[in-house]
Amino acid sequence: MLIELEDICKEYRMGDVRVRALCNVTLGIESGELTAIMGPSGSGKSTLMNILGCLDQPTSGRYLLAGRDVSRVSDDQLAYIRNRQIGFVFQNYNLLRRTNALDNVELPLIYAGARGRRQKALEALKAVGLAERAHHKPNELSGGEQQRVAIARALVNEPDIILADEPTGNLDSKTGLEIIAIFQRLNLERGITIVYVTHAPEIAEYTRRIIRLHDGALVADEKVTHQRFAPGVLRQGEEALR
Amino acid sequence: MTLWESIRMALRSLGSNKMRAGLTMLGIIIGTGAVIALLSVGEGAQRAITTQIQSIGSNLIFVFPGQISNTQSRVTRYTPLTRQDAQALDDPARLPHVAAVAPEINRTATVSLGSETVNVTLIGTTPEYQFVRNAVPAYGDFITPQDETAAARVVVLGWEAAERLAGDAEVALGQTVRVSNIQFQVIGVLEKKGGQGFGGGSRDLIAIVPLSTAHQRLYGGRFLSAQGRTVDLINVSAVDEQSIDSAIEEITWTLRQRHRIEFDEDDFTVASQQDILGVLNQITNILTIFLGAIASISLLVGGIGIMNIMLVSVTERTREIGIRKAVGARRRDILGQFLVESTVLSILGGLVGIAFGWGVSRIVNSLGTFTAFVSAKAVALAFGSSLAVGLFFGIYPASRAANLNPIEALRYE
Numbered sequence: 001m002l003i004e005l006e007d008i009c010k011e012y013r014m015g016d017v018r019v020r021a022l023c024n025v026t027l028g029i030e031s032g033e034l035t036a037i038m039g040p041s042g043s044g045k046s047t048l049m050n051i052l053g054c055l056d057q058p059t060s061g062r063y064l065l066a067g068r069d070v071s072r073v074s075d076d077q078l079a080y081i082r083n084r085q086i087g088f089v090f091q092n093y094n095l096l097r098r099t100n101a102l103d104n105v106e107l108p109l110i111y112a113g114a115r116g117r118r119q120k121a122l123e124a125l126k127a128v129g130l131a132e133r134a135h136h137k138p139n140e141l142s143g144g145e146q147q148r149v150a151i152a153r154a155l156v157n158e159p160d161i162i163l164a165d166e167p168t169g170n171l172d173s174k175t176g177l178e179i180i181a182i183f184q185r186l187n188l189e190r191g192i193t194i195v196y197v198t199h200a201p202e203i204a205e206y207t208r209r210i211i212r213l214h215d216g217a218l219v220a221d222e223k224v225t226h227q228r229f230a231p232g233v234l235r236q237g238e239e240a241l242r
Numbered sequence: 243m244t245l246w247e248s249i250r251m252a253l254r255s256l257g258s259n260k261m262r263a264g265l266t267m268l269g270i271i272i273g274t275g276a277v278i279a280l281l282s283v284g285e286g287a288q289r290a291i292t293t294q295i296q297s298i299g300s301n302l303i304f305v306f307p308g309q310i311s312n313t314q315s316r317v318t319r320y321t322p323l324t325r326q327d328a329q330a331l332d333d334p335a336r337l338p339h340v341a342a343v344a345p346e347i348n349r350t351a352t353v354s355l356g357s358e359t360v361n362v363t364l365i366g367t368t369p370e371y372q373f374v375r376n377a378v379p380a381y382g383d384f385i386t387p388q389d390e391t392a393a394a395r396v397v398v399l400g401w402e403a404a405e406r407l408a409g410d411a412e413v414a415l416g417q418t419v420r421v422s423n424i425q426f427q428v429i430g431v432l433e434k435k436g437g438q439g440f441g442g443g444s445r446d447l448i449a450i451v452p453l454s455t456a457h458q459r460l461y462g463g464r465f466l467s468a469q470g471r472t473v474d475l476i477n478v479s480a481v482d483e484q485s486i487d488s489a490i491e492e493i494t495w496t497l498r499q500r501h502r503i504e505f506d507e508d509d510f511t512v513a514s515q516q517d518i519l520g521v522l523n524q525i526t527n528i529l530t531i532f533l534g535a536i537a538s539i540s541l542l543v544g545g546i547g548i549m550n551i552m553l554v555s556v557t558e559r560t561r562e563i564g565i566r567k568a569v570g571a572r573r574r575d576i577l578g579q580f581l582v583e584s585t586v587l588s589i590l591g592g593l594v595g596i597a598f599g600w601g602v603s604r605i606v607n608s609l610g611t612f613t614a615f616v617s618a619k620a621v622a623l624a625f626g627s628s629l630a631v632g633l634f635f636g637i638y639p640a641s642r643a644a645n646l647n648p649i650e651a652l653r654y655e
Contacts, residue, residue, distance in 0.1 A: 055568060055648050076572045083570020094565050094652060098258055110247070111570040153569065 001064075002160060002193055003029040003052065008061035008071075010047050010216075021047040022058070023216040029195065031160070034187045036204035037197045039213035045197045048213065049165045052195065053088045054078045066160065083111050087154025089164035089196075093146040095138040095153075101125060102134040105152045112157055124152040128182055144175035151182055155192075162186065164196035168203055180206045181230030188233065188240055206230060245582075252583040263587060266551045269544025270591025270631065271598055274624040276537035278599025281620035283606065284530030286613035288523060294445075295519050297435065299375045301341070301483055302515040303490055305331075305476040305497070309508045321501055321509040322472035325453070330496055331478060332370075337492040339485035344371035345473040347456055347465060353399070353449050355407040355419045362403050362449045364421065366456025367477075374477045377450065381415045382430035385452050389429075393454040397426040401434040402446035421449060422460055486514050538627065544591065545631035552584050552639035563643050564651025577644040584636025585629060592628025596621055 010022040022044045039045050050056035063071040095104045105121040125131050128148040154162050168176030186192045204210050205228045212220035229237035256263040308320040328345035344367050351364035372384040389396050408414035411431045418425050435445040457471045465472045480489040490512050603614035
């Protein structure tokens with residue numbers, strides 16, 4: 001089991017009021033899974049993603065990542081995990097505005113102290129089909145292109161998991177589908193475990209499993225019977241299913 | 243991430259807001275510029291004093307009347323020194339480490355030639371003065387033993403005195419001038435020394451006459467005392483540098499004997515050139531430190547400017563910090579990034595400031611009245627303090643950036 005959550009709770013203090021964002025969430029995700037998380041606004045999806053992505057720590061409960069308890073490790077160790085084991089993709093891309101696509105993709109490699117960074121960053125951009133846009137700054141790229149740069153950045157340190165918090169939320173449905181196609185291909189070709197949050201039921205059907213949250217609690221964990229494949233990945237996907 | 247990469251990143255980030263970076267640096271530029279400029283003036287003064295004191299003669303020892311007490315810093319006992327004291331010191335058998343002795347009296351006097359009149363320092367001394375104090379004639383001769391015995395009315399003029407009186411130094415030679423309304427013949431003109439004397443007057447604006455002439459003809463009975471004719475100062479030169487201390491000891495013992503005094507109750511002071519240099523250096527050091535301290539206040543203000551702008555920068559770039567943390571930047575990576583940025587800012591300011599201070603010291607030099615010297619020590623100090631200022635005032639903003647929570651930072655608009 002790659003990800004194991006046991007009784008995860010997360011509370012926030014807003015003034016005097018304590019807000020419970022997550023309540024006793026127990027969940028396991030196998031290596032190589034492609035999973036969607038759904039739920040209405042305020043159901044705790046983002047909180048769960050932040051905890052999964054080691055950006056935040058649970059108030060109580062245990063989080064085992066590849067067998068290691070990461071719910072009680074130091075900030076520096078969390079930074080290391082975010083750098084090497086997890087790639088995070090945000091709804092609003094979160095690219096550095098002043099630097100070009102290539103430099104943005106290179107960023108995790110800098111903190112990893114990796115060698116041959118230019119080459120690796122360029123390869124990651126190639127993997128998302130943006131090699132020729134490497135020297136453009138974020139404001140010179142379309143929303144879909146920016147999100148692809150963000151995926152390349154998540155990908156560049158060869159993580160086990162890519163976590164995406166509403167990656168298609170700011171995109172039209174055609175562009176959104178292109179992003180989903182990239183996730184499907186990465187999942188099929190490289191065996192990367194992918195978890196993404198979405199509001200749209202049709203986007204969720206491109207996965208094999210849908211986890212539903214409501215008011216901070218896990219309310220459903222469904223297997224998708226008829227997984228859909230994005231246009232470019234159709235043949236590959238059907239072969240994999242067989 | 244290597245240091246070089248961090249510096250490049252910091253330069254890029256500073257370059258994106260050049261106006262702000264420039265204004266922030268201005269504080270440091272003025273601070274280090276002031277440090278360099280003021281230290282260079284202090285250093286220049288020190289060098290000028292050193293060269294002047296060294297140029298007045300080598301292995302020189304001065305004997306003053308009166309004992310200057312170190313603890314009360316005033317003259318406590320006073321017995322005048324006399325010609326006979328000076329003669330007693332010029333005894334190679336008893337004082338083997340003494341090479342030459344030249345007693346002197348000095349007063350201000352007026353020298354005139356025709357309608358030209360100059361105010362000079364009038365020195366009455368013996369022929370040995372030439373060797374003891376490096377008084378080399380450019381034209382003519384120095385006073386001779388015969389002049390001294392005869393109390394001859396002859397005078398050796400300093401370069402500037404000669405030039406002012408006759409229009410040209412060489413022309414003055416052989417002329418008859420009036421010193422305090424007595425006619426003297428100019429037998430020599432000294433080489434130009436340049437610079438300022440101790441008292442502030444030019445070292446070339448002097449007139450030297452035989453001591454006997456000064457005592458008998460110029461000042462009458464004014465230098466008479468119970469012990470004999472008095473002198474203001476006895477110049478002594480030691481045989482060589484190593485024998486200065488021995489010579490001082492010999493002089494001290496001889497004078498104690500002559501003045502019939504017990505141990506540690508001296509009524510005279512023996513000081514070597516080095517002693518005097520030491521005292522003067524101490525004074526200029528205090529002056530330099532004082533000036534430097536004033537200049538460092540502006541450096542401090544510049545540092546506060548850096549801290550201020552770095553705090554603004556951290557707030558503005560909260561989102562960037564969040565992104566960096568999300569992709570794996572550790573606390574120390576962020577800390578390092580902002581520290582390097584503030585340090586690069588202050589070092590750049592420091593370098594420009596050093597250049598600026600150097601320029602100021604050049605301007606001071608070109609004005610001519612004052613010498614300024616930019617020493618490597620001052621440059622190192624200015625560079626070091628701008629580095630320290632950048633680090634010190636960068637720590638607080640940088641640690642604020644490093645301690646940001648990644649989620650809150652990413653949510654920041």
